[in-house]
Amino acid sequence: MTLLTADEVVPGGFAPRRGTMMAATGAVLLLLLLIAAVLGPVLAGSDHLTQRHDAILNPPGGEHWFGTGRLGEDVAAQTFHGMRKSLLIGVAVALISTALAALVGSFAGLLGGRADGMTMWTVDVLLVLPPIVVVAVLSPMFAGGSWLLLVVAIAAxxxxxxxxxxxxxxxxxxxxxxxxxxxxxxxxxxxxxxxxLVPNMLPLLVIDVTLTVGTAVIAEAGLSYFGFGVQPPDVSLGTLLSIGSTSAVTFPWVFVFPATALVITVMAVGLLGEGIRLRLEGPSGER
Known part of the structure; x- marks a missing residue:
């Protein structure tokens, strides 16, 4: 007969424990992804720009773990570099958007009255705008520019x-x-x-940063997939998905490995964010 502990009997004790497990799992996955992203050229044996014309569209093997692309690029090196760029964009977007949200939201709530009403009306109007359409329309303005412009566009x-x-x-x-x-x-x-105000809202801000990273990575991948994001010769996971989509059936490794990296990255960030939320929130969901 197994005796239940107080934490297992009381629902409020289960959520923090589950949150700790989820956060730890997400943190470990994210750490492994970061190591792979930083050490990509070392692990793959080449950088993402190196082309070998004697090894075009080779399947995964000993020399090229993830195979090679249409120009002889090492898919592993490109995937690791793309993952690094996508994570960098995601973190930058999360920090900028959370800082802006903290500034606007706290000022609106503290001021109240007409200032609060006008601010929230502006927020509601911006929420109606489809982000991908607006960024796609504005993308010619920063074509060929720094990827930091893409960060600003997504964070907006x-x-x-x-x-x-x-x-x-x-x-x-x-x-x-x-x-x-x-x-x-x-x-x-x-x-x-x-x-x-900000110190007392720190748990909420931490949760928002972690969850926004995943959202921003997906947004960047979508924009890059349609040609509105990171531009060649630089690559992100979205760029690699766009390049590999035409060969997804005939040469699947060109598409599958970047897609898998994107899924695992978003899942790791999501687990970390949800775990932190469960760990910081009380049994009733109140902070």
Whole structure:
């Protein structure tokens, strides 16, 4: 007969434990992916630009783990480099969008009144716009430019929903004793946000960063797949999927390995973010 512990009997004890397992699994997967992304040229034996015209569309083997592409490129080297670029874009987008969401949401909630109403109306209008269409229309403006422009373009459509959540949290926190005391002592709104609101919303911001990384990686892959994202000779996972899609049936390794890397990357980030959420939230889902 197996005796149940208190954590197993009480539902609230199971969620943190499950969150810890999910976060640990996601962190380990993400660490392995980061190692592969950073050490890609070493692991593959060549960089993503090297072409071997005597080894065109070779299947996976000892010399080329993931096979070679249409120009003799090592698919493993390209996949590792593409994964590094996609993760870099995803992290940059997550940090920018979360910082913007924290700034807009906290100011709107703290100010209240007409400023809050106008800000939320603007957010609602931006939420209606289809991001991929807008970025596709604007893409000729930054064609051939730095990939940082792509980061800014994706981040511009990732902050609205988090801003609404942060604004709701700010409406609760502004009625707390420490915010009222800071206001009575003449603290500026910027100081109240930086010293009191943001630290108390840190779990929410951490969760938003981790989950936004996965969303941004998918967005970048979609834009690059349709030719609006990372441009050759640089590659991302979306670029590799676009190149390999025409050979997905005849030479499947050109498409399968980048697609698998994308799935595992998004899954690892999702597990980490969901695990952190379960670990930081209480049994009832309240922070």
């Amino acid at each position: 459509f990732q902050w609205m929903l988090p801003a609404r959540m942060i604004r709701s949290r700010t409406l609760v926190l502004r009625e707390s004793g420490f915010v009222r005391a800071a206001t009575a002592m003449g603290a500026s709104r910027v100081r109240i946000i930086c010293r009191h």
